[in-house]
Amino acid sequence: QAAPPDTGAMLDVRPVGYVIGLLLVALGASMGVPMAVDLLDQNGHWSAFFEAGMLTMLSGLCLALACANAVRTRLSLQQTFLLTTGVWLAMPIFAALPFVFGATGSSYTDAFFEAMSGLTTTGSTVLSGLDDLPRGLLLWRGLLQWFGGIGVIVVAMVFLPELRVGGMQIFRSEGFDTMGKVLPRAAQISSQISTIYIGITIACALAYNAAGMGAFDAVVHAMTTVSTGGFANYDASFGAFQGPHEYIATVFMLGAALPFVLYVQLLNGAGQPLVRDSQVRAFLAVAAVLVGVTAGTLVVFGGMPVERAFREGLFNIASILTGTGYASVDYMQWGAFIITLFFFCGLIGGCAGSTSCSVKIFRYQILFAAMKAQIRRIHSPNGIFQARYDGRKVAEDVLSSVMAFFVLFVVTLGVFAVLLAMTGLDFLTAVSGAATAVANIGPGLGPIIGPAGNFAPLNDPAKWLLAAAMLIGRLELVVVYVLFTARFWRV
Amino acid sequence: QAAPPDTGAMLDVRPVGYVIGLLLVALGASMGVPMAVDLLDQNGHWSAFFEAGMLTMLSGLCLALACANAVRTRLSLQQTFLLTTGVWLAMPIFAALPFVFGATGSSYTDAFFEAMSGLTTTGSTVLSGLDDLPRGLLLWRGLLQWFGGIGVIVVAMVFLPELRVGGMQIFRSEGFDTMGKVLPRAAQISSQISTIYIGITIACALAYNAAGMGAFDAVVHAMTTVSTGGFANYDASFGAFQGPHEYIATVFMLGAALPFVLYVQLLNGAGQPLVRDSQVRAFLAVAAVLVGVTAGTLVVFGGMPVERAFREGLFNIASILTGTGYASVDYMQWGAFIITLFFFCGLIGGCAGSTSCSVKIFRYQILFAAMKAQIRRIHSPNGIFQARYDGRKVAEDVLSSVMAFFVLFVVTLGVFAVLLAMTGLDFLTAVSGAATAVANIGPGLGPIIGPAGNFAPLNDPAKWLLAAAMLIGRLELVVVYVLFTARFWRV
Numbered sequence: 013q014a015a016p017p018d019t020g021a022m023l024d025v026r027p028v029g030y031v032i033g034l035l036l037v038a039l040g041a042s043m044g045v046p047m048a049v050d051l052l053d054q055n056g057h058w059s060a061f062f063e064a065g066m067l068t069m070l071s072g073l074c075l076a077l078a079c080a081n082a083v084r085t086r087l088s089l090q091q092t093f094l095l096t097t098g099v100w101l102a103m104p105i106f107a108a109l110p111f112v113f114g115a116t117g118s119s120y121t122d123a124f125f126e127a128m129s130g131l132t133t134t135g136s137t138v139l140s141g142l143d144d145l146p147r148g149l150l151l152w153r154g155l156l157q158w159f160g161g162i163g164v165i166v167v168a169m170v171f172l173p174e175l176r177v178g179g180m181q182i183f184r185s186e187g188f189d190t191m192g193k194v195l196p197r198a199a200q201i202s203s204q205i206s207t208i209y210i211g212i213t214i215a216c217a218l219a220y221n222a223a224g225m226g227a228f229d230a231v232v233h234a235m236t237t238v239s240t241g242g243f244a245n246y247d248a249s250f251g252a253f254q255g256p257h258e259y260i261a262t263v264f265m266l267g268a269a270l271p272f273v274l275y276v277q278l279l280n281g282a283g284q285p286l287v288r289d290s291q292v293r294a295f296l297a298v299a300a301v302l303v304g305v306t307a308g309t310l311v312v313f314g315g316m317p318v319e320r321a322f323r324e325g326l327f328n329i330a331s332i333l334t335g336t337g338y339a340s341v342d343y344m345q346w347g348a349f350i351i352t353l354f355f356f357c358g359l360i361g362g363c364a365g366s367t368s369c370s371v372k373i374f375r376y377q378i379l380f381a382a383m384k385a386q387i388r389r390i391h392s393p394n395g396i397f398q399a400r401y402d403g404r405k406v407a408e409d410v411l412s413s414v415m416a417f418f419v420l421f422v423v424t425l426g427v428f429a430v431l432l433a434m435t436g437l438d439f440l441t442a443v444s445g446a447a448t449a450v451a452n453i454g455p456g457l458g459p460i461i462g463p464a465g466n467f468a469p470l471n472d473p474a475k476w477l478l479a480a481a482m483l484i485g486r487l488e489l490v491v492v493y494v495l496f497t498a499r500f501w502r503v
Numbered sequence: 504q505a506a507p508p509d510t511g512a513m514l515d516v517r518p519v520g521y522v523i524g525l526l527l528v529a530l531g532a533s534m535g536v537p538m539a540v541d542l543l544d545q546n547g548h549w550s551a552f553f554e555a556g557m558l559t560m561l562s563g564l565c566l567a568l569a570c571a572n573a574v575r576t577r578l579s580l581q582q583t584f585l586l587t588t589g590v591w592l593a594m595p596i597f598a599a600l601p602f603v604f605g606a607t608g609s610s611y612t613d614a615f616f617e618a619m620s621g622l623t624t625t626g627s628t629v630l631s632g633l634d635d636l637p638r639g640l641l642l643w644r645g646l647l648q649w650f651g652g653i654g655v656i657v658v659a660m661v662f663l664p665e666l667r668v669g670g671m672q673i674f675r676s677e678g679f680d681t682m683g684k685v686l687p688r689a690a691q692i693s694s695q696i697s698t699i700y701i702g703i704t705i706a707c708a709l710a711y712n713a714a715g716m717g718a719f720d721a722v723v724h725a726m727t728t729v730s731t732g733g734f735a736n737y738d739a740s741f742g743a744f745q746g747p748h749e750y751i752a753t754v755f756m757l758g759a760a761l762p763f764v765l766y767v768q769l770l771n772g773a774g775q776p777l778v779r780d781s782q783v784r785a786f787l788a789v790a791a792v793l794v795g796v797t798a799g800t801l802v803v804f805g806g807m808p809v810e811r812a813f814r815e816g817l818f819n820i821a822s823i824l825t826g827t828g829y830a831s832v833d834y835m836q837w838g839a840f841i842i843t844l845f846f847f848c849g850l851i852g853g854c855a856g857s858t859s860c861s862v863k864i865f866r867y868q869i870l871f872a873a874m875k876a877q878i879r880r881i882h883s884p885n886g887i888f889q890a891r892y893d894g895r896k897v898a899e900d901v902l903s904s905v906m907a908f909f910v911l912f913v914v915t916l917g918v919f920a921v922l923l924a925m926t927g928l929d930f931l932t933a934v935s936g937a938a939t940a941v942a943n944i945g946p947g948l949g950p951i952i953g954p955a956g957n958f959a960p961l962n963d964p965a966k967w968l969l970a971a972a973m974l975i976g977r978l979e980l981v982v983v984y985v986l987f988t989a990r991f992w993r994v
């Protein structure tokens with residue numbers, strides 16, 4: 013592709029604005045769904061969605077029209093970066109409106125936090141009294157996470173490999189020229205993946221329903237399970253559904269943390285990639301070990317009955333590891349070992365190309381392969397050793413992107429923790445809050461934002477910081493940071 | 504150099520044993536110094552050093568004699584690795600004895616912890632009632648850190664660049680063939696550096712004395728300042744010496760965290776390298792910003808008088824940043840922001856080739872340069888951009904060593920935190936304990952191991968874990984980890 017010559021001109025943001033405008037129209041239109049629910053319930057809350065929907069659609073329409081004279085199917089690399097961050101910034105601005113206009117009557121800060129937490133599939137909440145909210149708002153929270161989940165899969169499958177961010181270029185489709193053609197490719201992938209995503213969600217909802225969960229709860233929780241989002245319809249989070257529901261949720265949480273491209277292959281009749289994928293195997297192995305350790309600790313040191321220890325260990329480890337963030341019990345009561353284990357667990361994450369978040373399994377695999385190569389090089393300084401992933405050599409730029417991701421992840425976590433402490437939070441709340449936001453998990457640690465707590469008591473600056481951390485974490489850091497470089501804005 | 508052919512034989516450990524034996528003899532002999540002090544004091548405690556010294560010298564002699572038929576001046580790479588870890592493991596085993604035999608009457612666990620904490624210049628202590636200890640034992644603690652400090656400089660200047668560990672190969676002396684000749688080179692460097700090290704220590708002791716500190720305290724604190732060790736002669740740590748002493752300590756702590764090779768050049772009449780070194784400039788800039796933020800917070804939010812806020816901010820930031828770990832006040836009382844800031848501060852560290860520890864400034868410089876190159880590459884996927892350090896291109900193997908170091912550092916910290924929590928420590932104690940040990944700082948956070956606390960109440964497994972973490976951190980992780988690979992032990 014021929015790059016345009018450097019004219020010293022500013023980046024043309026209109027093609028980006030056009031796409032964001034259209035997506036806002038779609039977001040506004042989707043508010044019709046919870047509106048319909050509130051209309052059916054005759055609870056008098058439908059107007060909040062009507063107002064928010066109108067405002068969103070009109071704003072989106074204006075933006076799209078203003079940019080309509082510069083529509084492109086080929087986006088430049090800069091425009092692709094800008095689009096990715098722009099979408100995740102514009103959506104919550106409007107998705108927040110129903111929380112302001114509706115029964116929650118939230119401040120805009122709280123509403124934006126809730127919307128960002130939803131769309132980034134983080135699942136931290138500032139709302140309490142969930143059990144008594146109108147069903148429209150509960151459905152809206154579920155929908156936000158569900159949209160966020162499919163959005164993230166598309167970003168991970170199309171945008172990130174194209175942008176060569178965080179080592180995701182390792183998942184570029186070979187022999188497929190996507191350069192500049194992210195929009196058509198995104199549309200194509202979305203339609204393939206959507207079928208699977210909707211199918212899994214329906215299966216999850218049916219399973220929940222069969223186990224005894226009411227139809228509405230089953231649908232909303234299926235949406236927040238499959239997106240590894242973690243919003244629940246009850247203040248007790250998933251504690252309202254102990255027993256068989258926990259096993260069902262575990263299956264779907266783990267399933268949602270696998271690379272969705274493998275499901276596409278499975279649908280096309282190729283089941284082997286799913287079974288043989290090294291990332292999937294490593295992920296399931298890590299999960300098995302962690303569940304064993306947790307359940308063992310609960311039985312041996314906590315004196316818990318074996319089935320309950322296994323079930324609660326399984327559910328809560330799957331919830332943290334996939335970054336879903338449901339809690340079926342207050343695991344702050346399980347002692348310091350499990351709390352510390354869960355904290356570092358959250359920094360592992362699921363597989364790339366799924367709805368899960370955090371550092372992700374494939375990056376650890378690449379990092380450990382690189383270290384193995386390093387140690388070999390130490391033994392034989394004149395030998396040439398290259399890290400291998402899934403049997404293939406890891407290209408140098410993949411390796412350095414992965415390492416840059418890891419360093420940025422840790423430094424980002426540290427900086428946000430210090431900034432959060434600056435707003436007045438205590439050490440545990442600040443550090444675990446930064447981690448849970450950057451890794452898009454949901455609950456933090458401690459009495460305030462822990463699994464039995466809520467983000468409502470935090471001050472406003474802390475809420476904005478956490479919302480920013482969620483966005484940065486969800487878009488794999490570099491996608492956001494690159495916008496802050498002066499070089500970026502030059503054509 | 505011609506590598507010997509692979510014979511399937513085991514590594515010859517005798518040349519390593521020989522050197523360790525000789526160093527043990529020297530360690531045992533050095534116990535004569537505190538013995539002399541206790542003899543002069545006529546406090547009846549000299550016999551502990553006599554017994555420990557005899558035992559150490561005899562053990563060292565036996566080891567040296569047993570290995571004497573395989574003395575080499577050229578060590579293989581494996582032998583060099585083994586020597587580095589072996590020295591830091593063998594020394595504390597014997598250096599612990601005076602704490603067992605002497606007035607403290609410590610358990611061997613406590614004694615080993617104290618000795619390892621000393622020789623790794625960590626400075627965490629299990630001893631209380633320091634104010635009433637015989638002076639011999641106080642001097643022994645100071646000596647351990649002082650030996651550890653010079654040892655670490657030699658390792659950083661000779662061994663690590665040779666071993667190509669953690670990116671330290673960037674500091675290889677050009678045009679100087681050290682391959683295999685680490686022992687002669689170490690002897691040569693040691694004698695050059697020792698002069699400077701002793702000179703700085705004397706200057707520090709004189710300055711402390713001039714400011715009013717007693718002669719004995721001045722000598723011991725000079726030894727633990729220049730080694731960025733942080734052992735103090737009083738339970739109140741450096742709190743016994745508020746005022747001018749804090750300024751003096753700051754100057755020498757910061758000075759001890761600069762690359763010692765620059766002092767060699769300064770002695771040879773070249774002062775420019777010290778002033779122009781990019782690592783030194785970055786380190787001082789980071790320190791200045793952190794002091795400003797801390798002092799500002801104390802004045803604005805704590806209502807502290809300006810001089811006191813500046814002095815205490817300066818001293819305690821310098822203490823954490825250089826990894827010295829003195830505390831002049833209980834900064835746990837300074838609020839969550841400063842606590843969180845100090846925690847992450849400790850993960851920065853001083854300059855390479857100094858007595859300080861943790862990740863170190865040059866690694867962050869290289870990591871950020873690599874990220875800058877990454878972002879440039881994102882803009883122009885076909886361009887070739889390389890990270891630069893100090894004006895020169897960073898070789899790929901340096902970059903990947905630095906990144907591997909960082910990843911290992913974070914993962915090690917996480918694993919030790921989880922293991923410490925498993926022994927029953929609370930989250931804050933486990934996480935800050937792991938960090939303070941791996942980064943060789945000294946105090947942790949919280950009521951138990953915080954600046955006003957002590958490591959004595961911890962359980963024995965936790966103490967052994969922390970001692971292991973100190974060793975691993977002090978030897979830049981890879982040096983220790985490489986011994987756990989099966990490949991290492993093959994010739």
Ligand SMILES: [K+]
Nearest residue numbers: 134335336453
């Ligand atoms: K989540």
Ligand SMILES: [K+]
Nearest residue numbers: 625826827944
């Ligand atoms: K120290």
